[in-house]
Structures are given as structure tokens and as C-alpha cells.
Amino acid sequence: MTSQADAQPLVTLQNVTVAHSSSPVLRNVNFKIAPGEIVTIVGPNGSGKSTLLRTVVGALEVQSGDVSRSQGLRIGYVPQKLHIDPTLPLTVRRFLSLPTPVKNPEAEAALEKAGAGKLMNRQMTGLSGGQFQRVLLARALLCQPHLLILDEATQGLDQPGSAAFYRQIEQLRQTLGCAILMVSHELHVVMAASDRVICLNGHICCEGAPEHVASAPEYRALFGTGTQGALALYRHEHTHTHDHSCGHDHAFDDEATQTTDKAKQATKDLI
Amino acid sequence: MTFLDSFLIRAALAGVGVALAAAPLGCFVVWRRMAYFGDATAHASILGIALALSFETSLFAGVLVMALLMGTVVSTLSGRGYAVDTLLGVLAHSSLAFGLVAVSFLSGIRLDLMAYLFGDILAVNQQDLLIIWGGAALVIALLWWRWSALLTSTLNRDLAHAAGINPQREQLILTLALSVVVAVAIKVVGVLLIAALLIIPAASARPFASTPERMTLIAALIGVFSAVGGLQLAFEFDTPTGPTIVCLAAVLFLLSNIKRLFDQASD
Numbered sequence: 001m002t003s004q005a006d007a008q009p010l011v012t013l014q015n016v017t018v019a020h021s022s023s024p025v026l027r028n029v030n031f032k033i034a035p036g037e038i039v040t041i042v043g044p045n046g047s048g049k050s051t052l053l054r055t056v057v058g059a060l061e062v063q064s065g066d067v068s069r070s071q072g073l074r075i076g077y078v079p080q081k082l083h084i085d086p087t088l089p090l091t092v093r094r095f096l097s098l099p100t101p102v103k104n105p106e107a108e109a110a111l112e113k114a115g116a117g118k119l120m121n122r123q124m125t126g127l128s129g130g131q132f133q134r135v136l137l138a139r140a141l142l143c144q145p146h147l148l149i150l151d152e153a154t155q156g157l158d159q160p161g162s163a164a165f166y167r168q169i170e171q172l173r174q175t176l177g178c179a180i181l182m183v184s185h186e187l188h189v190v191m192a193a194s195d196r197v198i199c200l201n202g203h204i205c206c207e208g209a210p211e212h213v214a215s216a217p218e219y220r221a222l223f224g225t226g227t228q229g230a231l232a233l234y235r236h237e238h239t240h241t242h243d244h245s246c247g248h249d250h251a252f253d254d255e256a257t258q259t260t261d262k263a264k265q266a267t268k269d270l271i
Numbered sequence: 272m273t274f275l276d277s278f279l280i281r282a283a284l285a286g287v288g289v290a291l292a293a294a295p296l297g298c299f300v301v302w303r304r305m306a307y308f309g310d311a312t313a314h315a316s317i318l319g320i321a322l323a324l325s326f327e328t329s330l331f332a333g334v335l336v337m338a339l340l341m342g343t344v345v346s347t348l349s350g351r352g353y354a355v356d357t358l359l360g361v362l363a364h365s366s367l368a369f370g371l372v373a374v375s376f377l378s379g380i381r382l383d384l385m386a387y388l389f390g391d392i393l394a395v396n397q398q399d400l401l402i403i404w405g406g407a408a409l410v411i412a413l414l415w416w417r418w419s420a421l422l423t424s425t426l427n428r429d430l431a432h433a434a435g436i437n438p439q440r441e442q443l444i445l446t447l448a449l450s451v452v453v454a455v456a457i458k459v460v461g462v463l464l465i466a467a468l469l470i471i472p473a474a475s476a477r478p479f480a481s482t483p484e485r486m487t488l489i490a491a492l493i494g495v496f497s498a499v500g501g502l503q504l505a506f507e508f509d510t511p512t513g514p515t516i517v518c519l520a521a522v523l524f525l526l527s528n529i530k531r532l533f534d535q536a537s538d
């Protein structure tokens with residue numbers, strides 16, 4: 001963690017204010033992310049999470065403040081929603097090669113990893129929500145990003161898909177050393193999987209290690225029942241993982257135990 | 272150059288040149304839903320014609336400048352959250368009206384207005400041909416060069432930004448390409464029907480295509496076929512050439528959509 005913080009940040013926002021029409025959506029935000037760091041943004045609907053991510057991506061102009069990115073930064077981005085016009089014919093294969101061409105084996109491997117192996121020749125507009133999300137992920141990973149930006153990337157994924165996804169992220173950080181900036185409403189996962197949590201509500205309310213944020217009064221004001229909710233979830237899943245009477249693969253359950261154990265560790269301090 | 276001496280051959284070559292440039296650009300116009308944008312740019316060119324005639328400069332130059340101006344104005348305004356379709360409708364038709372009024376002031380010059388409104392492909396001379404093919408080559412080269420970036424920013428601006436592409440710049444490139452196509456297409460189909468030449472082949476190609484590249488190729492085939500076939504039909508039935516070309520394209524559009532209906536029914 002200290003070595004990450006010392007490294008040259010990938011992206012730095014300094015005192016940034018972003019407005020959509022006239023009234024500012026983000027006010028005086030200071031933010032940086034170091035290589036290999038996993039940062040999660042939490043906050044209620046409309047609190048400016050997507051706006052912050054889009055600012056980091058460079059899609060939004062800031063009203064005031066400074067945005068700087070490290071030289072040659074490659075960003076893999078999964079937007080919260082992506083509408084593809086039906087007049088644009090686009091196979092999954094072609095989508096993966098946009099804008100940087102990738103070779104067939106790479107594309108296949110990426111889809112396979114994202115659990116979308118059979119979709120190669122399907123039209124993007126003909127995919128189900130979850131399938132679409134998996135393809136988006138596969139594409140974001142194909143550019144070998146230094147920074148992966150995920151806006152509610154697991155929306156619409158089934159539970160094994162979502163668990164496999166967080167596993168893949170952890171792996172990515174280890175193999176590629178890629179930093180991850182994500183928005184998630186799955187508080188229990190956030191608390192377990194992140195190095196740093198930022199609690200956003202038009203400005204940064206509080207930030208820091210998950211256990212620190214979870215105990216912050218600002219966080220509790222926003223998610224008063226959230227932490228308890230996470231704990232409730234933890235208990236629920238915990239009992240579930242010990243129910244091994246059914247014969248199917250319990251890889252995900254193990255994952256859940258792991259992550260929630262960490263979450264328990266994290267939240268124990270504050271109780 | 273005896274081969275180019277026949278006005279029919281010159282006309283066919285002009286039609287093919289414009290169709291080839293219009294196909295990829297037309298696809299972008301369809302994908303980005305800028306049909307009105309094409310209209311506005313094309314209609315503004317009648318103002319360019321008036322300017323060119325009164326300053327006695329090259330027609331192509333006058334049209335190119337006006338089309339570029341209109342294209343830039345429209346793409347700037349549409350980025351600012353104006354109601355785009357209304358705005359474009361206003362700009363397209365008022366620029367046409369202003370252009371027609373401006374042309375009427377040029378009383379000293381006997382002017383065949385119909386030739387500009389509906390094209391005069393049979394009057395294409397060798398110099399026109401050179402300009403048409405030069406312009407077409409420029410447009411195709413431009414789109415080829417920026418293809419991936421254009422496609423990505425058409426798909427989604429945020430994805431483009433994330434990949435280090437500036438969608439605004441790509442929009443500018445499309446505007447430039449559109450102006451060039453408008454300038455070279457006036458002789459072939461005229462101001463009023465340029466947008467049709469852009470959109471109809473692309474729209475007809477859609478049901479047959481699974482990738483953007485294939486859609487472009489098919490649109491080019493349909494465009495070339497319409498140009499050559501339309502020319503022939505016009506010659507045979509003594510109809511105005513530009514509108515005949517567009518009519519043929521429209522019939523192809525109808526056929527391709529009947530195919531789509533059948534596809535959907537059999538699904």
C-alpha cells in the first residue's frame with residue numbers, strides 16, 4: 001500500500017469541479033490513483049459517481065481544477081450503460097477489435113475468460129443484459145490496461161458471473177499490475193476487495209481504507225443501514241456456504257466466504 | 272482520351288465516383304442519425320453556388336466553403352444541447368431559401384437553376400470528372416485513415432475518450448468529408464437529392480450486413496448500381512438523370528426491406 005502510494009499516480013484530479021448543465025455535480029474533488037491500487041467509489045444514486053469516472057476517462061470537461069494523466073496511459077473502460085444504435089451492424093468479434101485490432105486467439109481467450117465464449121459471432125444488439133456486460137468486460141481487458149475503470153460492471157451478472165468477475169480483477173492486479181477504479185453498490189464486496197474506498201455525495205465525504213470509511217460518521221449518515229446490511233448479507237452467505245448438501249460447484253461460495261471473512265475483519269473494528 | 276469523349280461514359284464515371292465516396296460516408300450519416308445534417312449541408316451549398324457565381328470563382332470552391340461553414344455551425348450547435356432535429360430542419364430549409372433568393376439577385380447571369388437543384392450529370396466535362404474523382408479519392412482516403420477512430424466515436428463517445436480518441440475531431444473529419452461529397456455530387460444529383468444518395472444505399476445495405484465494413488461495401492455496390500442503372504434508365508426513358516438514379520436506389524431499398532421482413536417472419 002505504501003509502495004503504491006509512493007509511485008507516480010496514473011491519474012490525478014486537483015480541486016476539480018464538474019457541471020453538467022449549470023449547477024456543479026462534483027465540487028472540489030481531489031483524487032489520485034496509483035498503479036496496482038483498487039479504489040471503489042460508493043455513494044447514493046445521482047451522487048456523481050459516473051460523472052467522476054467519466055472525468056477520469058477524459059469524457060467530461062472540468063469547470064475548474066486540473067486533470068492529469070500519466071504518459072501513454074491505457075484505460076479499459078466499462079460504462080454504466082452503452083446504447084448501440086440498431087442501424088450499426090456489429091458482431092461481438094468486431095466490437096472487441098474496436099478501436100485496436102486484436103487477433104482471433106486473443107479475442108477468443110478474452111471472451112472465454114469473461115464467460116462469454118460462444119458469443120463471438122453474435123450481434124451486439126442481440127445480446128442479453130448479462131451477456132452484453134461480459135463482452136464489455138472482455139473488451140476492456142483486451143487493451144491490457146494500466147487502469148481499469150468499471151461503472152457498476154457487475155450489473156446484470158448472475159452470482160457465479162459476478163464472483164468470477166471479482167476473482168478475475170484480483171488476478172489482473174497481480175498479473176498485469178493494473179489499477180482498478182470501480183463503482184459498486186455491492187457494499188460487502190467493496191469492503192473486502194478494495195484498498196481504498198471513496199464515499200461520494202457531490203463531493204468526497206470521506207475516504208480511506210475500507211474499515212476506516214465504514215466507521216466514518218459521514219459514511220454512516222449515507223449508509224446508516226448499509227453496513228448492517230452488509231453484515232446481514234455476510235451472515236446469510238455464511239450459513240449458505242456451509243450448506244453443502246447440493247452437488248454443484250461451490251467455487252463461488254468459497255469466494256463469498258473469503259471476501260465476507262475479510263469484510264467481517266474490516267467491519268469488526270467498528271462495532 | 273477518346274474513351275472519355277463520350278458524354279455517357281463521362282456521366283457513368285462521375286456517378287460511380289460519387290457513389291463510391293457517398294457509400295462509407297452515408298453509412299456514418301445513418302449510424303450517427305445525421306440525415307438532416309446531410310440535408311442542411313447540401314442545401315447550404317446553393318448559397319455557395321450564388322457566392323461562386325457572383326465572385327466568379329470556382330463552383331466547387333464556393334460550395335465547399337459554404338458546406339464546410341454549415342457543417343461546422345451545425346456540429347458546434349448540436350454539441351451544445353439544442354434540440355437538434357428542429358435546429359437542423361430550420362437551418363436546412365432556410366439556407367435553401369436564402370440560397371434561392373440570393374441566386375435570383377444574380378440577374379445578369381442566365382442561370383439554369385434546375386441543373387443545380389437536380390443535377391446535370393450529362394454535362395459533366397473532363398475537368399469536372401477530375402474534380403469528382405479527386406474529391407472521392409480524398410474522402411475515401413480520409414475515412415480509411417480514420418476508420419477505427421470514427422467507428423469508435425460513432426459507437427460511444429466515452430469509449431472513444433477512454434481509448435484516447437477525440438470524438439470532436441472525428442466529427443470534424445466527417446464534416447469535412449461531407450462537404451467534399453456535397454461539392455462533388457452537385458453535378459450528379461443536385462442539391463436537393465444529395466442526402467438521398469448518402470442515405471438510401473446505406474439504409475438498403477443494412478439488412479445484408481453483419482459488420483460495419485460489410486455494410487459499407489454493400490452500400491457502395493448498391494450506390495454504383497443505382498448510378499449506372501439510373502443513368503441508363505434515364506437515357507432510355509428520357510427522364511431527369513439525378514432523380515432517376517435516386518428512384519432506382521429507392522426501389523432497391525424497398526426490395527432490401529422486403530427481404531428483412533421475410534427474415535423477421537422466418538425467425
Ligand SMILES: Nc1ncnc2c1ncn2[C@@H]1O[C@H](COP(=O)(O)OP(=O)(O)OP(=O)(O)O)[C@@H](O)[C@H]1O
Pocket residue numbers: 020021025043044045046047048049050051052080
Ligand atoms: N448528461 C447529463 N446531463 C445533465 N445532467 C446529468 C447528466 N449526467 C448526469 N447528470 C446529473 O448529474 C448528477 C450525477 O449523475 P451521475 O450519473 O454521476 O450519478 P451516479 O452517482 O453515477 O448515480 P447512479 O448510482 O444512479 O449511477 C445527477 O444529478 C444527474 O442528474
Ligand SMILES: [Mg+2]
Pocket residue numbers: 049050051080151
Ligand atoms: Mg452511475
